[in-house]
Amino acid sequence: GDSVTQMEGPVTLSEEAFLTINCTYTATGYPSLFWYVQYPGEGLQLLLKATKADDKGSNKGFEATYRKETTSFHLEKGSVQVSDSAVYFCALTANTGNQFYFGTGTSLTVIP
Amino acid sequence: KAGVTQTPRYLIKTRGQQVTLSCSPISGHRSVSWYQQTPGQGLQFLFEYFSETQRNKGNFPGRFSGRQFSNSRSEMNVSTLELGDSALYLCASSLDSTTYGYTFGSGTRLTVV
Numbered sequence: 746g747d748s749v750t751q752m753e754g755p756v757t758l759s760e761e762a763f764l765t766i767n768c769t770y771t772a773t774g775y776p777s778l779f780w781y782v783q784y785p786g787e788g789l790q791l792l793l794k795a796t797k798a799d800d801k802g803s804n805k806g807f808e809a810t811y812r813k814e815t816t817s818f819h820l821e822k823g824s825v826q827v828s829d830s831a832v833y834f835c836a837l838t839a840n841t842g843n844q845f846y847f848g849t850g851t852s853l854t855v856i857p
Numbered sequence: 858k859a860g861v862t863q864t865p866r867y868l869i870k871t872r873g874q875q876v877t878l879s880c881s882p883i884s885g886h887r888s889v890s891w892y893q894q895t896p897g898q899g900l901q902f903l904f905e906y907f908s909e910t911q912r913n914k915g916n917f918p919g920r921f922s923g924r925q926f927s928n929s930r931s932e933m934n935v936s937t938l939e940l941g942d943s944a945l946y947l948c949a950s951s952l953d954s955t956t957y958g959y960t961f962g963s964g965t966r967l968t969v970v
Contacts, residue, residue, distance in 0.1 A: 845900075850900075
């Protein structure tokens with residue numbers, strides 16, 4: 746079945762460090778891929794998305810490229826800020842359904 | 858425009874009771890989904906509704922049910938509450954989830970004692 750495997754956390758970085766959170770997926774067909782972010786006490790916010798292979802999603806300095814050959818959608822940011830501290834979820838949905846499959850989440854803490 | 862609104866934000870219920878959670882989607886969004894989030898199981902899909910029809914259902918017992926009204930507002934109901942039902946319940950709406958993804962509400966935190 747469809748699934749997402751996400752890098753285990755927690756991750757602690759210093760401000761201005763480079764961030765990578767790994768995400769790989771298993772899916773039949775051609776899924777759409779997403780990164781969501783969750784701040785304490787809140788729901789999930791869509792960070793970026795890619796709906797087909799080789800698409801690059803980007804938002805607020807974050808980027809991720811849909812790699813069909815490696816079934817990956819790794820999240821990157823060149824210089825993290827304290828305000829980026831949150832939990833990040835990788836997710837997919839296949840064309841044939843409306844169910845999202847989420848990874849387990851990666852907690853990021855950025856220290857000044 | 859207004860986001861996805863979930864009410865109430867917090868609930869405390871006793872084991873054996875039932876509970877109804879409400880969700881108002883973004884105007885124009887006809888697809889509404891519900892997810893349960895717990896520290897142990899992460900985010901688990903409950904069900905998805907589109908134009909008052911349940912299109913998809915997750916692997917939850919029959920105690921969990923939902924419905925969608927003609928104005929796209931949705932409710933989920935949990936009967937005979939168990940301690941393990943304590944969780945954050947998230948509602949999400951979309952025009953087309955495959956293309957745009959879902960917009961999530963802030964959730965209802967249910968505590969069963």
